[in-house]
Amino acid sequence: MQRTLIIDALNSEAAQPTIALCGWIRTRRDAKDFSFVEINDGSCLTNMQCIVDTGTPAHAGLGDAATGAAVRVTGELVPSPGKGQKWEVRAQHVEVYGLADPESFPLQKKRHSDEFLRTIAHLRPRTNKYGAMFRIRSEAGFAVHDFFRGRRFSLVHTPVLTGADCEGAGEMFRVTTLEPGAKDLGEDFFSRQCNLTVSGQLEAEALATGLGRVYSFGPTFRAENSNTPRHAAEFWMIEPEMAFADLEDLMELGEGLTRHVVDHVLTHCENDVNLFDSFVDKGLRERLQHMLAAPFARVSYTEAVEILQKCGKSFTFPVSFGTDLQTEHERYLAEEHFKKPVIVYDYPKDIKAFYMRQNEDGKTVAAMDMLVPRIGELIGGSQREERLHRLEARIREMGQNPEDYWWYLDLRRFGTVPHAGFGLGFERLLMMLTGITNIRDVIPFPRTPGNLEF
């Protein structure tokens, strides 16, 4: 008979004379007259409790299957007398697909450390915590697509392989088909140096100047040799670009996206969020709800610097106009001063990228960062410099050659428009949504220096 997912069985309107469920055994307790077996199939956090009476064919079918074994249980769906679950299954038939030897199966019914679970990343999706994590990851991803489509953005796939080596080349991965040791780039696949992208922005701008509103959602890469809980060599970025839009529109977009994803996850992942609220980050749910309760704060960089200078707190890094905000400053603003997400805008031009639009004051650019409690920077973006001569001059000021940007400058040469975009690190968003503090634990198979297993 057709199998039912546990989430659907748990949401059943009525008892059912026969139902078939599949899953992995999470716990088994043997009493004299029956065994309690809880199974989980990944469709939700909650297990289905199955009662298998001793001496029945079902009990014989169950055999000595214990934690980790994969089973198919057919039985009657009946109201559960126990607490905490509405339904349970009285097993009529049990089939074991695969046992899990208790001596060697690494996941036992106890708390395992995150460090240990990273060494068995192929099995950790079977734990409550990582199952919840990856379901939230999936729903947050869907919410991103849903949000942008609702605003008529087109999803675009910007390339991962890129010839751009102008910006921060030291932190890029090189891609090659040459044997190790060979160095004649003329013989290489692309007949020139190829890198893994650090951002799809420039290509997204090209697409936005035809399609109007676009967003990319894909992997990006940084070859930073730093082992921190906030850095991974491979992570996913969301990068919208809007033609005919200014910084104001961009701030509204960033706030709208963040609110939409938070709201979607609170609505669609209630049990999974509760797990993190209970066991990982007390107060998580309330903090997320608080984010939705009022508009985000907005403050210019100049005002932000004044707040930080006057706050009486001693920071490791001193702050004055022209310095980049550090995570300690970003977190102070969001967590202590505003006590909610805050968008800081109009940063000094000297600490920002060449493509950001210069303001009339000659000192600042139309950039914005969204800072959120616990995380710091979640979003970084700007209105883009659409004036050809200003952009060319800025490229030269940075000691680069405008010819390397021929096609990017074409976008300003032909029908240039005010436009704006940002980048949002998807893993940072997930850390905010779950309270998880190590980026390695929101990525199924994380890549960090020296770590390439699985």
Next chain:
Amino acid sequence: MQRTLIIDALNSEAAQPTIALCGWIRTRRDAKDFSFVEINDGSCLTNMQCIVDTGTPAHAGLGDAATGAAVRVTGELVPSPGKGQKWEVRAQHVEVYGLADPESFPLQKKRHSDEFLRTIAHLRPRTNKYGAMFRIRSEAGFAVHDFFRGRRFSLVHTPVLTGADCEGAGEMFRVTTLEPGAKDLGEDFFSRQCNLTVSGQLEAEALATGLGRVYSFGPTFRAENSNTPRHAAEFWMIEPEMAFADLEDLMELGEGLTRHVVDHVLTHCENDVNLFDSFVDKGLRERLQHMLAAPFARVSYTEAVEILQKCGKSFTFPVSFGTDLQTEHERYLAEEHFKKPVIVYDYPKDIKAFYMRQNEDGKTVAAMDMLVPRIGELIGGSQREERLHRLEARIREMGQNPEDYWWYLDLRRFGTVPHAGFGLGFERLLMMLTGITNIRDVIPFPRTPGNLEF
């Protein structure tokens, strides 16, 4: 005032005294008393026609802006007396953001070849054809997410960077942070060889054996040095994996996904599909509708070979049991014999991968390919070998070392389950949906040997 997207203006229920539109000029015709200006903002295929009366401030604002210029038009939305459009705008104010010098702007009002447009891939989204293409790409992408979420699959991001070098290593790109010429892998970022993924399948299997049903949708890479209209070095793949599922479930999933995306695109991209039906591939719409009209055909490999042997057609490659089907055979089956998509299943084990589940006949594996008219193979998948000893034996038969697959074999060691999955090349799907015959023209910035521009 707040700008309106052209698609929303075109769908307006009523005339409006003032409306603001932005866009790029597609055509301009000057008459004695007024200028006709058609603008497009990428939100849809259709332009908005604007009437700018000679001698008005609006006409002065328009100046000599022509094809390619970016403008903002404010005016009255009124019923259009002309054919083919319901509304037009009588301009009250025109602002030009950016001109496009007619002498140097490469996109003029004429038909450009696809080959030429590839050399200006940063501008081609401004043409009707590529605008339509990328809107279909976006909607098809959304339909994929929508379909899987509706069936309770979790979206997973499998890694792009991989240490796997067991399968077809010759066609993989290598990733490194070493300088060209250096070869001490111990000094490399991951202290070992790193490649770009050719498939997320093995990782997706690990996730499916915790989450139950998962799919990945991400970039994959092949370093094949072949310049054909069907191969790109970087393309996007959709790879679902289902625990507790067999080949039958997999065939149903592949057919369901294909039908869902076709139906979604026909419904949501009507004008864009009509463009391809009229100018690129006559009969496209009817062919897509025909796909929805009846169930897809299903035939075993053995039967398919018999059909091909008896059909009386002379193929370049002869067919007999044990040979791989070539594109000519696949297209004959789908286009001429069945005249619709056909799923071929139970292929000889010797031409298929080690992880496919062996059938009891000892000769075949539970593999399936979905073949569609014009394209050939759209989907390739299989039930996976879940029996530990059979899988280990098969790895050894292929001359490989089971220890290299330690974590993949763990999935069979602990709670193994019948499971199945497939890969669908997103660009092939787009070629099917548009009639475009060169893969370079369904990717915003395609990567092929020697081509890494933009």
